[in-house]
Amino acid sequence: MSGTTPEPATVGDQYDPIRLQPSPWDFYARARREEAVFYAPATGAYMVTRYDDVRQVLGAVDTFSMAGVLRVMEVLSDDARAELQKAFPPFTPDEEPGDAARLKAREPIARAFSPERVRAMHTELSATVLALLDALDDQGPGDLMMTVGRPLPIYGKAIALGFRGDDLPALVEGAYALSVLSSAGSALDATTQLHLARMVVPYQTILTGYVAERMARRGTDLISQILTAIADSPDAPGPQAAARTAVETLIALIGAGQSTTTSSFGLGVYQLLTHRDDWKALAADPTLAPAAVEELLRFDSPIQALTRRTTCPVALGGVKLESGTDVMVVFPSANRDEAEFEDGGRLRIDRSPNRHLTFGYGPRSCVGMHLARALLTAAFGELARRHSGLRLAGNDAMTLWPGMHRLVRTLDVEW
Ligand code: HEM
Structure with missing residues (x-):
């Protein structure tokens, strides 16, 4: 990081996001009270813990930019990177599409997952969820992530993207592996990274x-619309680069919705099963x-945090930041900030209003939020209806991938 010189910070010096992974909330409550914007040597960034400050960062996209922020794949081992590049090598300089083509490619995505379009897909989305829960019933008690959590996002997007049923298992496996590499990659050993990267190659080939x-x-379908949008952009690339831009766009789209939706499903079921009255009520x-x-x-x-970099000097939560300073907005903290959420440390499944920041905020907020909501609503509602007696299989029923984020790896249940 360049920019602002860090001040000595007690909260920051004690901050260890990997150790906090199982239960980060008490530490963040202390940070909000004592030092709401603190420099953390562990991340090389200023951590932003209060609701209003997080909104300030995410809302001001010109001041808090994504440009220059570390690209996730840069932290992987050479072997894993080489494997990932087998089916999707990096763009050569003369292939590289312009920003206009990349931005244009995103327009049909926002349309495809608008509230109206997601509502129009309601019957198909419900049928998709029911089919996954039928498969769970056929299989019986076991790892709920394998049967429902991992497939949920791809099956949900398959309708808009026009994927064929035969391709779904390999797409699920590859999308899942890539999402784990993207979100937890630096915390995984080189063998695990390579193993996951090998699962990604068939996925990229299918796309x-x-x-x-x-x-x-x-x-x-949406893939055709993405191609048309790229062809219509002011800096439309040639056919080969246009095709690669479309693949890149698909990988980004599927990736953005994968570990997020999968883990939200797993964490949600886990929380409901450990708040038994809420599960029964549902x-x-x-x-x-x-x-x-x-x-x-x-x-x-x-997702525990997102990084931005300041483009000019700015004051945030009483701290002066120079241009070129990295900041990380901390969702689990902002989402329990008592200034916004009364009794924020308590689960209240009928909470209203509920202006949480889990889908981000401002111009870059999640374009898939309506789809994610529809999938999770159908999945939680139907799972509870079918299996009111569902329970966690033991004290260690939920395991997380190593790292800072709370990415669910397994969730063993029985009934
Ligand atoms: C519970 C599930 C989900 C969560 C928690 C989530 C969260 C987020 C967050 C926090 C952002 C903002 C990133 C930023 O500001 O840098 C984001 C962006 C995005 N999400 Fe989601 N997401 C979820 C599901 C989905 C799904 C299902 C899709 C696909 C249909 C999707 C597609 C995207 C895309 C394409 C972006 C990038 C928007 C942009 O950069 O302009 N997400 N998501």
């Missing part, structure tokens, strides 16, 4: 195949599900 098909013959009345989803997203969010 490249879909794009090639749609290049040859456009349909009405089982008795599945119409509680939409408000419960919001509260579970607030109470236990998978």
Whole structure:
């Protein structure tokens, strides 16, 4: 990091996000009281813990920029990076698409997952969730992440993207592996990184195949719309680079919704099963599900922090930051800030209003939030309805991937 010289900070010196992973909330409550914006040697960034300050950062995209922030793949081992590049090598300088093409490619995505379009997909989305829960019932008690959590986001997006059923298992496996590498990669050993990277290659090959098909013959699906948008951009690249830009866009789209939705499902079920009265209430009345989803997203969010870099000197929470300073907004802290959420440390599945920040805030906030909400609402409501007696299989039923984020690896349940 360049920029502001850190002040000595007691909260910051004690901050160890990896050790806090199982239960970060008490530490952040102390930070909000004592030093709401603190420099952390462990991350090389200023951590932003209060609700209003997090909104200030995420809302001011010109002052708090994503440009120059570390790209996740840079932290992986050489072997894992080489494996990932087998099916999707980096752009060569003359292939590199302009910003306009990349931005244009995102427009149809926002349309495809707008509230109206997600509402219009309601029947298909519900059928998708029911099919996953049927598979769970066939399989019986075991790891809920394997049967429901991991497939949920890809199955949900498959409708808009026009994926064929046969491809879904490999897409689930690859998307999941890539999302773990992206969010937890630096905390994994080199063997695990390579193992996951090998699962990603078939996934990238399948996506490249879909794009090639749609290049040859456009349909009405989202992949075709992405290709059309790229072709219509002011700096439209040639056909080969356009196809690669579309694959890149798909990887980013699927990646953004993968570990987030999967882990929100796992954390949500875990919290409900450890707040038994809420689980029983949901089982008795599945119409509680939409408000419960919001509260579970607030109470236990998978993504712990996002990084931004200041583009000019700025004051934040009483701290003066120079240009070029990294800041990280801390969702699990902002989401329990008592200044915004009364009794913020308590799960209240009927909380209203509930303006949590788990989907981000401002111009860059999550474009998939309506889809995620629809999937989680259907999944929690139907799971509780079918299995009111569901319980965690033992004290260590939930395991997380190593690292700072709360990414659920396994969730063993029985009934
Ligand atoms: C519970 C599940 C989800 C959570 C917690 C979540 C969270 C977020 C957050 C916090 C951001 C803002 C990132 C930033 O400001 O840098 C974001 C962006 C994004 N999300 Fe989600 N997301 C979820 C599900 C999804 C799904 C299902 C999709 C796909 C349909 C999706 C697609 C995206 C995309 C494309 C962006 C990038 C927006 C941009 O950079 O302009 N997300 N998400």
